[in-house]
Amino acid sequence: xxxxxxxxxxxxxxxxxxxxxxxxxxxxxxxxxxxxxxxxxxxxxxxxxxxxxxxxxxxxxxxxxxxxxxxxxxxxxxxxxxxxxxxxxxxxxxxxxxxxxxxxxxxxxxxxxxxxxxxxxxxxxxxxxxxxxxxxxxxxxxx
Numbered sequence: 001x002x003x004x005x006x007x008x009x010x011x012x013x014x015x016x017x018x019x020x021x022x023x024x025x026x027x028x029x030x031x032x033x034x035x036x037x038x039x040x041x042x043x044x045x046x047x048x049x050x051x052x053x054x055x056x057x058x059x060x061x062x063x064x065x066x067x068x069x070x071x072x073x074x075x076x077x078x079x080x081x082x083x084x085x086x087x088x089x090x091x092x093x094x095x096x097x098x099x100x101x102x103x104x105x106x107x108x109x110x111x112x113x114x115x116x117x118x119x120x121x122x123x124x125x126x127x128x129x130x131x132x133x134x135x136x137x138x139x140x141x142x143x
Contacts, residue, residue: 004021006020007027008068011047012046
């Protein structure tokens with residue numbers, strides 16, 4: 001069975017890059033080597049691999065990538081830290097937690113998504129694998 005991954009890299013200046021691939025190791029090596037000078041990560045090296053999710057369907061991986069790209073930096077950080085309570089809290093009450101200054105777009109949209117996945121978080125530590133079976137409905141804010 002072939003797997004697809006949505007991943008997040010932390011760049012040298014602490015920004016996040018989100019992508020999708022079917023080979024994590026080679027894709028990370030491409031980012032680190034600076035193979036493509038037009039790539040967002042080229043001038044932001046060295047990079048740190050901070051999060052990924054494993055999918056069996058490329059459409060699912062692309063959908064998750066787009067959802068994460070629409071998230072604020074704060075939401076990406078709680079996703080990386082697996083802090084589900086804060087993710088839900090930040091999604092529920094945008095005004096209570098204030099504006100996230102790291103967002104790049106000025107328009108504001110709200111949308112919801114449902115995930116029924118088995119998420120595997122191993123953060124490139126092959127000896128530690130944490131599985132989380134979830135059925136999550138989260139309302140995300142996209143600015």
